[in-house]
Amino acid sequence: MSVAYVLQTLNDVRDPASIIVEEAPSSRGPMHDHLPIIERDTFYTCSSGGLGHALPAAIGVALGNLDRDMREFLGKAAPALIPFFAFAIGASLNLANVWRAGLLGLALGVVVLVVSSAVMFLADRISGGKGVAGLAAAATAGNAAAVPALVAAANPVYAEAAPSATVLVAASVVVTMLTVPLVTAWWAKKVAAGA
Numbered sequence: 001m002s003v004a005y006v007l008q009t010l011n012d013v014r015d016p017a018s019i020i021v022e023e024a025p026s027s028r029g030p031m032h033d034h035l036p037i038i039e040r041d042t043f044y045t046c047s048s049g050g051l052g053h054a055l056p057a058a059i060g061v062a063l064g065n066l067d068r069d070m071r072e073f074l075g076k077a078a079p080a081l082i083p084f085f086a087f088a089i090g091a092s093l094n095l096a097n098v099w100r101a102g103l104l105g106l107a108l109g110v111v112v113l114v115v116s117s118a119v120m121f122l123a124d125r126i127s128g129g130k131g132v133a134g135l136a137a138a139a140t141a142g143n144a145a146a147v148p149a150l151v152a153a154a155n156p157v158y159a160e161a162a163p164s165a166t167v168l169v170a171a172s173v174v175v176t177m178l179t180v181p182l183v184t185a186w187w188a189k190k191v192a193a194g195a
Helices: 003-013 025-034 054-064 068-091 095-126 132-136 142-154 162-194
Strands: 020-022 043-045
Touching: 003 025, 020 054, 054 068, 095 132, 095 162, 132 162, 142 162
Parallel strands: 020 043
Antiparallel strands: none
């Protein structure tokens, strides 16, 4: 059974006002073709398709759409939660490791920014967007710094490289965490000025 078939079947039976919470960026193309979003506020996704987004997001969307009072109550809490999410990401990074990564870590972060921004920007534009969402998705996720250790645990051949790779990925996280919002804000202003 293909992704296109499943999405087309969902489209055939769904109410146009139904809400979709998506966690499969690799299926975004078929989704645009077979499950078009035709009403405002009916599609929710995360910037990078991270695992574990869909269920909490779906619960939040359901609660927020029970009634207007619930939406206003929950909406006021979102800005207050952002520092807690940022703290969790920041607490997992060791800035001493980032400093040790030096110019190589900085270069990796810049390369990730440039390459990811270009690819994500083009994908967003090709799929009908203005490029803002693509740029916003170009950062290295904070939990990526754990990947080298996980790979080494799964395959001991990589154990020797894991500490160095962790340092480089952590540097890329910090570089993109600081630069992606700036690039995204710059492009969003440019798009808004052209509209």
